[in-house]
Amino acid sequence: MRELIWSASCSALLSTTTFATTLDCAQVDQYTSNIGVTCQTSKGIQFERIQDGKAGDMGWEDLKAGRIWFDSISDNLNWVAADNFCSNQLRSLPSDNDFEIATIHGFLEILRDMRSRTLWSETTFEPVPHEILAIYFDGQQADTDEDNPYSIHSAQCIE
Secondary structure, three states: OHHHHHHHHHHHHHHHOOOOEEEEEEHHHOOOOOOOOOOOOOOOOOOEEOOOOOOOEEEEEEEOOEEEEEEEEEEEEOOHHHHHHHHHOOOOOOOOHHHHHHHOHHHHHHHHOOOOOOOEEEEOOOOEEEEEEEEOOOOOEEEEEEEEOOOEEEEEEEO
């Protein structure tokens, strides 16, 4: 009699329990993943596919850092145009610290379209406002360079 009771309660528990699966970020499609999909990088950090309530834009949230990296990247912008691109969306360009943390967290595993791009940072070098940090990704690591604001690079906004 005990076995039957245990079996019945166990099967009822199994039929109502959902088992979460953690996906490998390197295997997840950056753009077609459904909202709510969570993946984990090789660094052990989880990213979740989200949709922004303000504009409806899709992105990936670094669940440890709390930053959302949006899908849209705009190319061929000088620094002022890149800053305006993000400001118009009520977002910002990432700082050098944002890039550093995201790289440590393995965000290039999910945001693969950032590879081989040079992206503007919001970080400026004061008191010389004409020197701005640009970040280049070679596919694995980031390299930084001080650049003038009239150079042409890409912009990715964060929140």
